Amino acid sequence: MAKRAGTRKSRKQHSTLAAAMKLRSKLVEWRRHFHQYPEPSMQEHETAAYVVEQLRELGLEEIKTGVGETGVTCMVRGAKSRKTVALRADMDALEIVEENEVEYASRKPGLMHACGHDGHTACLLGVGAILASMGNQLPGNVKLIFQPGEEGSGGALKMIQDGCLRSPKVSAIAGLHVDTDTDSGSIAIPRGYVCAQTDDIDMTVHGRSGHAAAPDKGVDAIAVASQALIAVQQFIARHTSSTDRKLVTFGTIAGGTRRNIVADSVHLQGTIRSLEPRGRKAVLKFLQQDLRKLVGAMGGRLTVRMIEGYPPLVNDDAVTDMVEIAAVAIVGKDAVVPGNGPGLGGEDFAYFSTAGKIPAAMVHLGIRDEKKGFTSPGHSTTFDFEDTKVLPIGAALLAEAAVRMLRG
Numbered sequence: 001m002a003k004r005a006g007t008r009k010s011r012k013q014h015s016t017l018a019a020a021m022k023l024r025s026k027l028v029e030w031r032r033h034f035h036q037y038p039e040p041s042m043q044e045h046e047t048a049a050y051v052v053e054q055l056r057e058l059g060l061e062e063i064k065t066g067v068g069e070t071g072v073t074c075m076v077r078g079a080k081s082r083k084t085v086a087l088r089a090d091m092d093a094l095e096i097v098e099e100n101e102v103e104y105a106s107r108k109p110g111l112m113h114a115c116g117h118d119g120h121t122a123c124l125l126g127v128g129a130i131l132a133s134m135g136n137q138l139p140g141n142v143k144l145i146f147q148p149g150e151e152g153s154g155g156a157l158k159m160i161q162d163g164c165l166r167s168p169k170v171s172a173i174a175g176l177h178v179d180t181d182t183d184s185g186s187i188a189i190p191r192g193y194v195c196a197q198t199d200d201i202d203m204t205v206h207g208r209s210g211h212a213a214a215p216d217k218g219v220d221a222i223a224v225a226s227q228a229l230i231a232v233q234q235f236i237a238r239h240t241s242s243t244d245r246k247l248v249t250f251g252t253i254a255g256g257t258r259r260n261i262v263a264d265s266v267h268l269q270g271t272i273r274s275l276e277p278r279g280r281k282a283v284l285k286f287l288q289q290d291l292r293k294l295v296g297a298m299g300g301r302l303t304v305r306m307i308e309g310y311p312p313l314v315n316d317d318a319v320t321d322m323v324e325i326a327a328v329a330i331v332g333k334d335a336v337v338p339g340n341g342p343g344l345g346g347e348d349f350a351y352f353s354t355a356g357k358i359p360a361a362m363v364h365l366g367i368r369d370e371k372k373g374f375t376s377p378g379h380s381t382t383f384d385f386e387d388t389k390v391l392p393i394g395a396a397l398l399a400e401a402a403v404r405m406l407r408g
Contacts, residue, residue, distance in 0.1 A: 086142070170356075179365060246283055330397050
């Protein structure tokens with residue numbers, strides 16, 4: 001009996017991937033359309049319209065538009081069941097000039113799908129086709145969430161606030177992201193912390209202008225800001241726990257008017273990344289309180305503005321288990337690898353577990369292929385991947401994960 005059950009299980013797992021493989025040309029067509037016509041965060045109007053058009057061609061009708069401004073949701077109903085799970089893909093592109101010389105390169109100057117969101121969206125359309133073909137064999141309902149504004153606009157939170165996890169209530173959610181550090185065709189399964197809390201910081205060091213030949217009669221804001229920058233890194237290195245993963249990076253600094261005038265102010269813009277709440281709390285306290293005292297001791301004054309960003313993404317164990325089982329079913333045990341450890345990048349998928357209060361997990365779909373030259377990191381001008389190989393795996397993985405989550 002056990003052997004026969006295992007045979008049936010293998011046959012069903014293979015059928016999910018087989019269905020995705022039949023969609024290969026369509027998956028590639030979808031992805032390359034998105035790649036040619038990228039749109040920035042919260043401006044994905046053409047993308048959303050194309051998604052809706054394709055969903056309707058697949059015979060799916062329960063579609064809602066304008067969710068969280070430009071988001072789209074679609075219900076795929078299976079057997080009579082009160083259980084509903086969700087799958088998410090992000091749709092927005094980046095303000096990057098593409099340098100790839102391919103026929104499907106961006107046709108919109110200054111915009112590019114340089115993070116794989118075009119592939120994510122194509123995979124989710126593929127999931128719609130696969131699940132719809134299951135009919136009553138689908139053991140529940142699956143809500144497909146096509147999300148805008150992941151790249152800094154918090155589109156996930158906007159969709160949650162607009163009710164994407166209600167009517168019917170979603171019990172769990174999964175998503176995938178392409179991964180340039182994992183071999184093409186493999187699937188990485190991160191556990192626990194996946195991405196960091198992201199906060200933005202704007203600081204202004206106020207000094208007092210004067211002649212460069214008599215700096216003692218003013219307060220040199222540039223000199224004070226230099227000391228402040230060193231103090232921030234010194235605090236992190238020597239006054240916070242070395243086991244807490246966190247960093248502060250200032251990406252812009254501007255001040256002064258001309259070479260022979262002591263600058264009266266310097267403006268700095270940066271980002272704070274943290275995993276453990278303890279480390280974040282210590283850094284925020286230093287920046288908002290203690291650093292003011294240091295600047296004051298040098299004769300200056302400090303103003304600080306904090307902008308809270310995405311919460312940390314922490315994969316739920318139970319959902320991760322279901323996705324891992326699905327991954328093994330799709331690509332085999334040898335091609336399923338552990339995650340590379342938490343990174344300090346941000347991901348607004350985290351809102352589904354924090355603001356949405358449901359179990360959530362994100363897995364990584366490998367796209368690195370050194371032999372074929374697909375090695376560029378995300379957010380680069382030459383980012384690309386072999387969509388003919390990767391997209392069927394991604395679509396099959398998400399479809400199989402949804403089935404496992406419904407049965408789990």
